[in-house]
Amino acid sequence: MAAVIPERLQEHHHGAHTGLMRWITTTNHKDIGTMYLIFSFVMFLAGGVMALTLRAELFQPGLQVVQPELFNQLTTLHGLVMVFGAIMPAFVGFANWMIPLMIGASDMAFARMNNWSFWLLPPAAILLIGSFFVPGGATAAGWTLYPPLSVQMGMGMDLAIFAVHIMGVSSIMGAINIVVTILNMRAPGMTMMKMPLFCWTWLITAYLLIAVMPVLAGAVTMLLTDRHFGTSFFNAAGGGDPVLYQHIFWFFGHPEVYIMILPAFGIVSQIIPTFARKPLFGYASMVYATSSIAILSFIVWAHHMFTTGMPAAGQLFFMYATMLIAVPTGVKVFNWVATMWRGSMTFETPMLFAVGFIFVFTMGGFTGLICAIAPVDIQIHDTYYVVAHFHYVLVAGSLFALFAGAYYWLPKWTGHMPDERIGKLHFWCSIVFFNVTFFPMHFLGLAGMPRRVPDYALQFADFNALATIGAFGFGLSQLIFLWAVIKCVRGGEKAAARSWESAEGLEWTVPSPAPHHTFEEAPVVR
Amino acid sequence: MTALAVENRRVLVRLVIGAVAMFGFGFLLVPFYEKICEVTGINNLLKPDVVANTQVDASREVLVLFDANVHDMPWTFRPLQRSVSVHPGELQTIAYEITNTRDVPVTGQAVPSYGPQRAGQFFLKMECFCFTQQTLAPGESRTMPVAFVLDPTLPVDVEAITVSYTFFEVAGRRVQAASTGAGSDS
Ligand code: HEM
Ligand SMILES: [Cu+2]
Numbered sequence: 001m002a003a004v005i006p007e008r009l010q011e012h013h014h015g016a017h018t019g020l021m022r023w024i025t026t027t028n029h030k031d032i033g034t035m036y037l038i039f040s041f042v043m044f045l046a047g048g049v050m051a052l053t054l055r056a057e058l059f060q061p062g063l064q065v066v067q068p069e070l071f072n073q074l075t076t077l078h079g080l081v082m083v084f085g086a087i088m089p090a091f092v093g094f095a096n097w098m099i100p101l102m103i104g105a106s107d108m109a110f111a112r113m114n115n116w117s118f119w120l121l122p123p124a125a126i127l128l129i130g131s132f133f134v135p136g137g138a139t140a141a142g143w144t145l146y147p148p149l150s151v152q153m154g155m156g157m158d159l160a161i162f163a164v165h166i167m168g169v170s171s172i173m174g175a176i177n178i179v180v181t182i183l184n185m186r187a188p189g190m191t192m193m194k195m196p197l198f199c200w201t202w203l204i205t206a207y208l209l210i211a212v213m214p215v216l217a218g219a220v221t222m223l224l225t226d227r228h229f230g231t232s233f234f235n236a237a238g239g240g241d242p243v244l245y246q247h248i249f250w251f252f253g254h255p256e257v258y259i260m261i262l263p264a265f266g267i268v269s270q271i272i273p274t275f276a277r278k279p280l281f282g283y284a285s286m287v288y289a290t291s292s293i294a295i296l297s298f299i300v301w302a303h304h305m306f307t308t309g310m311p312a313a314g315q316l317f318f319m320y321a322t323m324l325i326a327v328p329t330g331v332k333v334f335n336w337v338a339t340m341w342r343g344s345m346t347f348e349t350p351m352l353f354a355v356g357f358i359f360v361f362t363m364g365g366f367t368g369l370i371c372a373i374a375p376v377d378i379q380i381h382d383t384y385y386v387v388a389h390f391h392y393v394l395v396a397g398s399l400f401a402l403f404a405g406a407y408y409w410l411p412k413w414t415g416h417m418p419d420e421r422i423g424k425l426h427f428w429c430s431i432v433f434f435n436v437t438f439f440p441m442h443f444l445g446l447a448g449m450p451r452r453v454p455d456y457a458l459q460f461a462d463f464n465a466l467a468t469i470g471a472f473g474f475g476l477s478q479l480i481f482l483w484a485v486i487k488c489v490r491g492g493e494k495a496a497a498r499s500w501e502s503a504e505g506l507e508w509t510v511p512s513p514a515p516h517h518t519f520e521e522a523p524v525v526r
Numbered sequence: 527m528t529a530l531a532v533e534n535r536r537v538l539v540r541l542v543i544g545a546v547a548m549f550g551f552g553f554l555l556v557p558f559y560e561k562i563c564e565v566t567g568i569n570n571l572l573k574p575d576v577v578a579n580t581q582v583d584a585s586r587e588v589l590v591l592f593d594a595n596v597h598d599m600p601w602t603f604r605p606l607q608r609s610v611s612v613h614p615g616e617l618q619t620i621a622y623e624i625t626n627t628r629d630v631p632v633t634g635q636a637v638p639s640y641g642p643q644r645a646g647q648f649f650l651k652m653e654c655f656c657f658t659q660q661t662l663a664p665g666e667s668r669t670m671p672v673a674f675v676l677d678p679t680l681p682v683d684v685e686a687i688t689v690s691y692t693f694f695e696v697a698g699r700r701v702q703a704a705s706t707g708a709g710s711d712s
Contacts, residue, residue, distance in 0.1 A: 109534045176541045180534050214545050218552025233556060237597070237635040237694025239572065244559050248552055311566065 024119070027111035028516060029096045032118050034413070036093030037406075039121055041482075043085030046129065048475050050078040055437075055471040057454055058464050071454035072140035073156070077128060079143025080160065083260070084167045085125055087398050091263040092117075092174045094405055095202050097413065099178060101507035101514060102196045104187025104523045109180040117173035124166040131159035142452060144249055147234040147242045151226050158227070161220045168213045175206035175213075182206075187506070189525035193287070196505050197280065200287050201266030204294045208255045208262075211298075216252040219245060243308050250301035258297045260394060262290060264401030265332055268354045271408050272336050274503045275351035276343025282335040289328035289335075296325045306377045315374040322372035326365060333362055348500070349423030353404030356431050357397060364392025367442065382452075385445025391438045400430070403481065410488050411495030415513035419492060422484040429477035436470030572657050575650035582615035583678045590649075590676075592620060593690035600628035601662070603693055606669070614678040621671045622655065622691065626662035633661040634693040641688040648677040649687060659696055 017025050026032060054074055057065040066074065096114065100107055108114045131138040136154025139145065150157055182203045186195070222233040223245070232238025234245045265286075273280045280286065302310060302318040310318075336358050345351070367389040371377050380386060403426070410418045440463035445451075449460045456464065495512040506525070510518045562568075590612060592605035606621045626632050636656040640646035651657075655670035662668060676687075 110538065172545050176538060176545075179541060180537045183537060184530060184534050210541055210545050211548050214549035215552040215555075218549050222553075222556075232696075235694075236637045238696050239635070241559075241563075244556065247559055248555050251552075251555065309568075311568065 025115070027107070027115050029100050029108045029111070029114065030413075030514060030516065032108075032114050033093045033095075033097030035118050036089050036096060036121075039118070039125075040086045040088075040090035040093060043081055043089070043125060044478070047078050047081035047086055048478065050074045050081065052471060052475050054078065055468040058456070059468040060465065061456055061458055061461055063455055066454065068454045069137065069140065072142075072452065073132065073138040075452050076140050076142050076145075076160075077132070077138050080128060080163075081125075082394075083143065083256075084164070085121075085128070087260050087394065087402070088167075088171060089121060090402050091202075091205075091260070091398075092171070094198075094263065094267065094402070094409075095174070095178050098409060098507060099181060099199055099202060100185070101412075101510065101518060102199055102505055103182065103185065103190050104506050104519050104525065105181060105185035106517065106519050106522075108177050109185055110177050113173055114177055117170045117177065120166050120170040120173075124163040124170070127159045127163040127166070131156040131163075134159065144246075144253065145220065145223065146249070147223065147226070147245050148236075150223050151234060158224065161224050164220050165217055168217045171209050172213050175209035178202055178206040179210070187519070187522040187525055190506075193284065194525065196266075197269035197283070197286055198263070198266035201262040201269070201290050204290050205259050205262045208259050208294055208297070212252040212255045212259075215248060216256075219248040219252065222248075243305075246305050246308060247301070250304045251298070253304065254301045255294070255297045257390075257393070258293055260398045262293070264357070264398045265290065267401045267405040267408070268336065268357055269332075270505070271350050271354040271404055272339050274408075274500050275348060275354075276340045276345050277502045278339055278343040279504075280335070281338035281341075282331075285331055286335055289331040292328045293325060296321065296328070300325060303372055303377070306374045307381050319372055319374045323369060326369055326372075329365055333358060333365075348407075349418060349420060349427060350404045350408035350500075352424065352427040353400050353407065356427065357400040357404060360396030360400070360431065360434070361393060364389055364394075364397060367392060380445055382450055383445035384441040384449045384451055387451050388438050388441035388445060391441070395438070396431075396434055403427075403430070406481075406485070408500070409507075410485065411499035411512050412507060412510075412514055414489050415495055416488050416490075416492035417495050417499065418484055418488045422480060422487065426477060426480040426484055429480060430474065433470045433473035433477055437467050437474050438470070440464075440466050440470075574652050574654075574657065577650055577652070577675050577677075579678055580615060580675075581678055582613050584613050586614055586682070587611050588614060588676055588680065588684065589686040590618075590674075591686065591688045592622070593688055594622060595690065595692040596634075597692050597694045599634060599693055599695045600632065601626055601634065601693060603691075612676055614676040614680050617652070617673060617675050619653075619671050619673045621669050623667065623669050624660065624662065624693070625667040626664060629664045631661055631663050633659050633696040635659045635696050636691045636693050639690050639692070641690070642684065645680065645684050645687045648680040648684075649689060650675045650677055656691060660693075 023031065023035060026035075053066060054071065057063070057071055096108065099105075128138075134155050137156050139150065139153050139157040139160045141150040141153055141157065145157075145160070182195070182199055222231070225231040226233050226235055226240070232240040234240045234242045236242065269280055269286060300318055300322045302314060303322045306315055306318075340355075347355070367385070371380065371386060371389055407418050407423050410416075444460055444463050444467075447460065449456055497511050498508040499512055500508075506519075506523060507514075509523065588611070589609055591609045592607070594603040594605055596603050602625045604623055606623055610618055610620060612618050624634075638646075638651075638654075638656055640649060651672060651674045653671060653673040655672070660668070660670075
């Protein structure tokens with residue numbers, strides 16, 4: 001008996017709990033991946049509602065919908081929720097689901113820790129969203145939490161600081177898990193240079209996370225002690241300096257933007273070869289480009305601070321370093337284009353999103369280069385031009401890549417092909433409304449409309465009205481995605497193990513939907 | 527434990543050490559930043575400026591106006607004269623007066639600001655109460671000089687400069703009070 005029971009427990013590990021407890025206690029990488037993805041979509045909707053409230057207010061000059069205090073809180077929380085609640089956890093969800101499948105591992109290296117890193121997120125989200133309801137409301141200092149504002153705000157700021165701490169710990173744990181899994185758990189024969197690019201980009205991203213999330217944690221800890229324990233890191237009166245915060249924050253902040261885009265590069269690099277029916281052009285150069293982007297991202301942070309009164313030598317250094325980053329980024333874009341060149345392409349939904357990504361992300365890269373020119377940036381810093389720039393790279397970049405990846409791997413997750421008609425509708429609505437929303441913001445910024453304002457001068461009215469119409473269209477389009485996913489979970493055309501005609505990689509050798517346990521016996525890669 | 531589990535744990539420990547070290551590095555950026563500012567002379571609020579050019583430009587007169595503020599502190603603070611007219615390059619001394627109206631000792635730090643902002647770098651202070659923290663006994667009053675020179679390279683279109691000092695309380699800053707104050711008048 002005694003010898004049998006543990007074995008039976010082992011075997012029914014995932015069956016030991018049912019219902020809610022199964023999800024709370026699960027250590028299965030697929031379950032955890034699914035929870036990350038659902039969590040991030042919920043946060044995406046929450047952040048989206050905030051954004052639409054902002055756009056509603058900006059539809060016309062004057063104050064109609066919300067008061068300035070609430071407007072500033074919404075701007076701040078929109079940023080924090082989207083960055084830490086939607087984009088980052090979504091990529092971690094993809095990593096959890098796909099990395100073990102791609103490298104032929106049975107699970108993540110530390111399954112229990114994986115469960116903890118996910119379950120830290122909901123409390124953090126409750127702290128963030130709940131902070132709207134405390135006296136004084138949520139923090140209104142902007143997602144960058146600059147002092148002196150962030151030192152003065154009410155207790156909503158403390159909640160945000162704790163939320164950032166918790167989410168930081170969660171990301172670091174997730175990142176450690178990914179590094180160890182990739183370094184140690186690869187199937188025999190899966191050498192580093194045979195690894196799918198998605199694994200490579202995530203490996204590098206995970207190192208970035210381990211390097212910079214602690215720095216952010218340090219920065220917000222300093223804010224906390226300045227607020228409550230009489231230190232003066234950022235308090236000029238006590239000999240501190242608010243500009244110091246900006247340096248520390250952006251030392252984290254710029255690598256952070258690459259944390260949000262490198263896995264997207266990885267996803268796109270998986271999808272383009274499949275639908276162009278050609279191997280990825282320049283695999284090795286992609287790996288090197290990703291690494292050099294990661295390394296360079298540590299020496300460009302002050303391009304966010306050209307207007308803080310840096311010496312000219314400093315401005316020049318950060319300007320040229322920033323422009324240098326565009327070179328490896330360009331290498332990637334050229335590689336994707338070369339992969340498509342003379343390929344026999346078809347445009348299923350994942351491919352549409354991937355090609356859309358390349359097109360629109362590149363526009364965002366160019367506006368980034370314009371922001372990188374110090375004398376120009378002094379004009380456009382803190383205007384809507386910057387808002388346009390980072391939404392081109394984050395929404396049309398990271399988010400579109402996430403959609404591309406979701407449509408690409410949905411057959412593997414659910415066992416059904418996503419409905420092409422709904423997927424295409426989602427793509428075309430998204431890309432059109434995206435541009436209607438954000439393209440006019442370039443003009444607004446060049447004409448001098450500052451960001452983070454609830455009201456504006458009359459000459460900006462038309463473009464703002466247009467942007468608001470686009471934003472509501474974009475927001476509603478995302479419900480199409482929800483529809484597509486629910487429909488795909490419920491049923492649809494049965495997906496084969498290799499769900500897309502020329503998809504390569506170990507994940508396509510297991511049945512669709514992927515069984516609860518895969519690669520218990522490591523496959524051999526030749 | 528299997529060999530793999532041991533190996534996994536080894537990498538885990540290294541990465542955790544890396545993360546903890548980076549947390550420390552974040553704090554290390556503070557002295558690092560201060561050192562850079564000190565060496566390059568950016569942002570030295572607490573040190574007298576060095577005057578290189580002592581040529582007095584008698585052909586120009588610049589009006590310097592003085593302003594005083596306290597940030598949520600029980601002090602009265604005022605300049606003894608509202609303005610002076612100076613030639614660039616000429617040494618001038620004016621004075622401010624502070625009084626602690628509370629019945630406990632209070633420490634404050636003054637932070638200057640300038641209008642127009644770019645004039646700041648041409649307003650060279652030889653002596654200033656803003657270089658140190660000031661501690662005042664209950665009811666104490668103190669007259670404090672500011673000795674300054676306007677750098678003769680001051681752009682000619684600047685005809686008047688406003689120098690505004692704000693005193694902030696240092697020890698036991700009442701953050702909560704400050705924040706509710708900021709909340710109610712916003
Ligand atoms: C070619 C590559 C890029 C260059 C040269 C570049 C350059 C810049 C510069 C100079 C700024 C500062 C503008 C200002 O505040 O005045 C900026 C802001 C920003 N960039 Fe980029 N960028 C690039 C790519 C990206 C990517 C890939 C992302 C994220 C996925 C990103 C996200 C952001 C964000 C979020 C901000 C605004 C931060 C804020 O002030 O709230 N950028 N970028
Ligand atoms: Cu940046």
